[in-house]
Amino acid sequence: xxxxxxxxxxxxxxxxxxxxxxxxxxxxxxxxxxxxxxxxxxxxxxxxxxxxxxxxxxxxxxxxxxxxxxxxxxxxxxxxxxxxxxxxxxxxxxxxxxxxxxxxxxxxxxxxxxxxxxxxxxxxxxxxxxxxxxxxxxxxxxxxxxxxxxxxxxxxxxxxxxxxxxxxxxxxxxxxxxxxxxxxxxxxxxxxxxxxxxxxxxxxxxxxxxxxxxxxxxxxxxxxxxxxxxxxxxxxxxxxxxxxxxxxxxxxxxxxxxxxxxxxxxxxxxxxxxxxxxxxxxxxxxxxxxxxxxxxxxxxxxxxxxxxxxxxxxxxxxxxxxxxxxxxxxxxxxxxxxxxxxxxxxxxxxxxxxxxxxxxxxxxxxxxxxxxxxxxxxxxxxxxxxxxxxxxxxxxxxxxxxxxxxxxxxxxxxxxxx
Numbered sequence: 219x220x221x222x223x224x225x226x227x228x229x230x231x232x233x234x235x236x237x238x239x240x241x242x243x244x245x246x247x248x249x250x251x252x253x254x255x256x257x258x259x260x261x262x263x264x265x266x267x268x269x270x271x272x273x274x275x276x277x278x279x280x281x282x283x284x285x286x287x288x289x290x291x292x293x294x295x296x297x298x299x300x301x302x303x304x305x306x307x308x309x310x311x312x313x314x315x316x317x318x319x320x321x322x323x324x325x326x327x328x329x330x331x332x333x334x335x336x337x338x339x340x341x342x343x344x345x346x347x348x349x350x351x352x353x354x355x356x357x358x359x360x361x362x363x364x365x366x367x368x369x370x371x372x373x374x375x376x377x378x379x380x381x382x383x384x385x386x387x388x389x390x391x392x393x394x395x396x397x398x399x400x401x402x403x404x405x406x407x408x409x410x411x412x413x414x415x416x417x418x419x420x421x422x423x424x425x426x427x428x429x430x431x432x433x434x435x436x437x438x439x440x441x442x443x444x445x446x447x448x449x450x451x452x453x454x455x456x457x458x459x460x461x462x463x464x465x466x467x468x469x470x471x472x473x474x475x476x477x478x479x480x481x482x483x484x485x486x487x488x489x490x491x492x493x494x495x496x497x498x499x500x501x502x503x504x505x506x507x508x509x510x511x512x513x514x515x516x517x518x519x520x521x522x523x524x525x526x527x528x529x530x531x532x533x534x535x536x537x538x539x540x541x542x543x544x545x546x547x548x549x550x551x552x553x554x555x556x557x558x559x560x561x562x563x564x565x566x567x568x569x570x571x572x573x574x575x576x577x578x579x580x581x582x583x584x585x586x587x588x589x590x591x592x593x594x595x596x597x598x599x600x601x602x603x604x605x606x607x608x609x610x611x612x613x614x615x616x617x618x619x620x621x622x623x624x625x626x627x628x629x630x631x632x633x634x635x636x
Contacts, residue, residue: 306514307448307457307613308410312383313394314354320347320411324446324459325512326484326623327610328415329422331382331394331429334405335375338398342406349396356381356390362424364395371402377424384414384429387438387461393426413512416444416623418481433461434625442625446511447635448617469620469633474552478628482605484509486549486630491609493529494543500526506608507547508601509621509630513612516561517599522607527594532562536592547611554632560618565591 310319313333320333334343336350351357362377375397382392400406415422419431427435434442439462447468449456458468476486488505490497500522518526530542542558567590595614601607622631 306410307446307511309384309459311412311414313349313392314351314357314380316383316388318349318354320349321409322412322414323410323512324414324416325510326416326446327508327510327512328413329417329419329428330415330426331392331412332373333394333396333412335396335398337396338375338400340400342400342403343397345406346408347411351378351380351396354380358391360393364423371400373397373401374399377426382429382432384461387433389429389432389438390436392429392432393424395423416511417483420482430625443622445620445622445631446616447620448511448613450617464620464622464631467636469635471634473620473622473631473633474550475622475624475627475629475631476549476552478630479506480605481628483608484623484630485605485608488609489548489551491526492546492548492553493526495546498525498529506606507549508605508608508610509616509623510610510612511616511621513610514614515595515597515610515612516614517597517610517612519600519607519609520598523596523598527596530594532592532594534591534593536564536590539592547609547615549632552632554615554619556615556618561595561614563593563595565593 306323308321308323311322311331312319322331333349334346336348336352338344338348351359358379360376360378364373364375364377366373375395377393378396379391379393382389382394397405415428416430417428419425419428422428430442430444433439441463443463445460445464447456447458447460447465458465464473479485479487486507486509488501488507491500491505492498500518517523526545530545531538532542533539539558539562542562544558545556545561547554547556599610601610618635619632620635624631
């Protein structure tokens with residue numbers, strides 16, 4: 219079984235604190251969750267964890283779910299959460315109690331909740347907030363062993379359950395992976411405490427319900443839809459995860475929906491990928507794309523991605539920034555354009571990434587002094603059959619296009635973000 223794309227490829231987070239605040243937005247039930255946007259730095263161990271085939275070791279029979287009590291009451295309030303900094307976005311989830319909060323990545327590219335356990339003594343665990351089930355009256359020890367092996371390490375733990383809170387949404391008996399041992403450096407340097415997977419249940423360990431599937435089964439929302447707005451203002455608190463619908467204030471123009479073609483990732487068919495409107499052969503056998511909020515970059519099958527990079531020919535000294543072509547993903551006849559300011563990053567002499575569009579003009583971007591480099595926001599990634607080969611539309615794409623994930627109709631919607 220594969221874990222999926224999981225979460226951030228790029229790490230090295232700033233240390234702003236998270237917060238939650240409620241705001242009524244619409245007559246129907248919508249929960250708005252503000253997300254942190256964080257700075258980034260590639261970590262090989264994390265990339266291996268995301269991209270390699272991982273195997274789960276288990277020692278218990280599967281639960282049939284018959285003992286999971288369902289809450290039928292529909293909540294009426296809307297919840298406003300928050301944004302953080304540069305290329306990763308984090309928010310908060312409560313586990314065991316509403317005020318027992320953990321900073322997490324809400325990730326459409328994975329399906330499990332992962333948190334460090336208080337029973338873990340490894341540095342990667344001790345360096346983060348740890349979940350302590352002994353302090354929760356609603357904790358349930360299920361004891362389903364979990365051993366995830368990946369290229370540079372191993373995670374060991376258990377699947378257990380507790381009450382989860384996202385804003386004012388209360389989810390009973392939410393299963394989560396409680397990490398009790400870490401081998402390798404995959405989480406040690408990260409600045410978040412866990413992951414909340416939002417992909418389909420076919421990806422989840424032991425076939426347990428991911429977070430949103432429990433929201434659905436417990437009938438907590440009027441519409442089984444969630445959406446993401448990723449602000450491009452570094453350090454702002456305006457990014458949002460919205461539960462129960464979408465917010466027209468965050469996008470302009472028409473919202474276009476595309477059907478999911480494989481209920482594992484949020485996987486879509488693409489007509490083509492164009493460079494300055496030209497077909498350069500990236501979709502000779504058709505293309506698939508994955509909408510993944512937990513991946514910071516655009517990724518593609520290695521051979522195709524190298525062809526794209528050769529065509530783009532991004533000068534590392536930023537000399538051709540003004541002439542770089544437009545990159546277009548075509549889905550169901552709809553063009554989703556990325557300009558150079560969407561897919562180019564500038565790296566300063568300290569290794570910090572500076573978004574192209576934070577400059578007043580292209581000239582100021584090109585003329586910035588120092589030992590800086592221009593790099594494309596791309597990474598090769600070969601996703602195997604049956605989901606792959608596929609391109610990942612990570613935060614580089616999703617910060618330009620507001621995204622809606624509709625489980626009622628199994629479709630993803632995009633519109634140009636404001």
